[in-house]
Amino acid sequence: MAKTFLKIAAIYITLGVLLGMTMGIIQDFRLASVHAHVNLLGWVSMAIFGLIYHFYPHAAETRLAKLHFWLHNIGLPVMQGGLAIELISGNSAMLPIVIVSSLVVVIGIILFTINLFLQLGSANVKQAKAKDVTI
Ligand code: HEM
Ligand code: HEM
Numbered sequence: 001m002a003k004t005f006l007k008i009a010a011i012y013i014t015l016g017v018l019l020g021m022t023m024g025i026i027q028d029f030r031l032a033s034v035h036a037h038v039n040l041l042g043w044v045s046m047a048i049f050g051l052i053y054h055f056y057p058h059a060a061e062t063r064l065a066k067l068h069f070w071l072h073n074i075g076l077p078v079m080q081g082g083l084a085i086e087l088i089s090g091n092s093a094m095l096p097i098v099i100v101s102s103l104v105v106v107i108g109i110i111l112f113t114i115n116l117f118l119q120l121g122s123a124n125v126k127q128a129k130a131k132d133v134t135i
Pocket of ligand 2 (some may be wrong): 045103106
């Protein structure tokens with residue numbers, strides 16, 4: 001889970017900087033928001049999720065963590081794809097898709113937060129220490 005998050009994050013920063021560079025070269029900044037969120041929700045957030053799950057491996061093994069992983073990785077490409085179509089076409093036909101996929105990402109992040117509070121609680125930390133797991 002940690003490594004998968006990190007590898008996907010690396011793909012997002014590659015796409016994000018390519019988009020940023022392209023926007024600069026063609027001087028068309030309509031996709032600035034897509035560029036921003038591909039870099040921030042794709043690269044920055046997922047790299048942080050990956051590092052957190054690396055340092056707290058027991059937190060990565062829960063169903064909440066797996067649900068968060070899938071919600072983020074399904075929601076984000078749909079959200080950014082829908083937003084890109086909306087910003088390029090200039091009409092709001094994609095708005096419902098952008099709203100629903102944003103909600104999917106937000107729900108994933110809420111599950112991530114719940115997961116960390118449950119797994120990084122003092123009882124779990126003691127259990128993990130007893131099992132000699134790095135936390
Ligand atoms: C070589 C790499 C990058 C290039 C060439 C690039 C280029 C750009 C360009 C051309 C814009 C639009 C500016 C405008 O609308 O006036 C922009 C906006 C933005 N970029 Fe990048 N960018 C790069 C990397 C990144 C990274 C790594 C991040 C975040 C981790 C990032 C975050 C943002 C944000 C948040 C905005 C939106 C700013 C706003 O709307 O006010 N960029 N970038
Ligand atoms: C599902 C999660 C998120 C949603 C639905 C969302 C939504 C939005 C919206 C509607 C805007 C205004 C865009 C505009 O005026 O063109 C915005 C701007 C921005 N957001 Fe987010 N955001 C999310 C997550 C994040 C995260 C996690 C970060 C940082 C780590 C972030 C950083 C920014 C920045 C820097 C801007 C200003 C740049 C821009 O205009 O695109 N957002 N966001």
